[in-house]
Amino acid sequence: MNNQSSLLRLAVVGHTNTGKTSLLRTLTRDTEFGEVRNSPGTTRHVEAVRLTNDGHAVVELFDTPGIEDSMALRDYLERLVQPGERLDGPSVLERFLQMPEAVGRFEQEARVVKQLLASDAGLYVIDVRDPVLAKHQDELRILAWAGKPLLPVLNFTRSEEQRIDEWRAALASVGLHAISEFDTVAPPLNGEEQLYERLALLVKESHAQTLKALITNVQQQRAQRLEDAWRLLADLLVDVAAWRMVSEPDERSMQESTRTMQEQVRKREERCVKALLKRFNFTSRDYLPDTLSLDGTRWEMDLFNPDALKDLGVHMGKGVAAGALAGATVDLLTLGFSLGSGTVIGAAAGGVWQGLDKWGQRLLGKWQGKMELTVDDSVIRVLALRQTALIHALERRGHAAQIPIAIARSVVALDTENSPEPETTAPLADAPTAVDWRKGGLPVELTEARLHAEWSTMLHMQNASGRREQAVAALAARLRV
Structure with a gap:
């Protein structure tokens, strides 16, 4: 069991509203840690959270308040040194903590200084959308006086307003060359590993080994999450492909059966979505499953909405695409067996349900059979594309992100006009091959x-x-391929 002294203690510091709490949410995969708002001074007290490896706490992270008045604090700290005194940086800061101003005017800054002095190292979070100002430079010098290893973490690097080069130059001017780029909203897939690798270069060897072990654990956990996610999707698709419903052949019964089928598939997809969100440590607030806002309008993403299916490139005949049978394939049953081996008449079924007194009545009169409903191949393809897109989005999503995931229409649309004839797929015994859901x-x-x-x-x-x-x-x- 790790004891208190073996923990790597990291103070997460920086100017107010730069994303310190957001960084901790992403590193801990906890959307509920702290409070994230787009307003200054959200974090008012020091909060701690631990990272574990093999069930043991190995890193303790401290979320600190934002430094709000670094320029005034630097002036005050310089006045604390009397003429002729030779004090190092930590001694100056310790003296500051004994002054009345540490519980008054500079109370927030004192909490930051105290925690950094008590930690093994610091993560200095920077919003790279901000220009480098004098207050930031004073902030860096104050933090440097603590004498602790400091790793700058560049946040919001994916923003069009980023000033990464400007910040790198400013950091280099104060001797900070080891830098980690880590966007807390959309971190790179190996962002955690890169952050820990750079931090390992700054801390003592025992902590460096802890970080290397943590990197291995992070990689293993990511691989396991993805393996579980693809299995959840595979389970959903097998469920939907195997699902079938036998119905009386009259139009009313068929429509009622189709609505039942559609509702069952919707619920099954919802179960999959909830399981995926949980597996990636997200909640229903992180996903918009039903609607997308496109070009200022609302566009329904219901798998069985006729207009939505048409918009996604699913073409199954007028009757099917326009009526209650949307998304269904129909087989004629005789004595419990389908007409032929897997014979489908889905597109033609539109003609049957638009006028049973035509071809449908003749079939029924001849066979006296029932109808079997299954989910159309095209709907299964759209379902697979949608859940695949969700898995990729969850894999790349930071736990500080506030805007819910919305799957773009183009991501799940089929290209049925240019799709070739179905191809023979490899047997189970063969090596897995990537699936192209839009063709074959x-x-x-x-x-x-x-x-x-x-x-x-x-x-x-x-x-x-x-x-x-x-x-x-x-x-x-x-x-997974």
């Missing part, structure tokens, strides 16, 4: 799921199946 056949795992209604957890008759688990694992591996 569905992955073989989903083709097989079509033949096994019992694989769908959306059905009451679903039973555990070793083959289903193999298919889910194989599809997840294919999605």
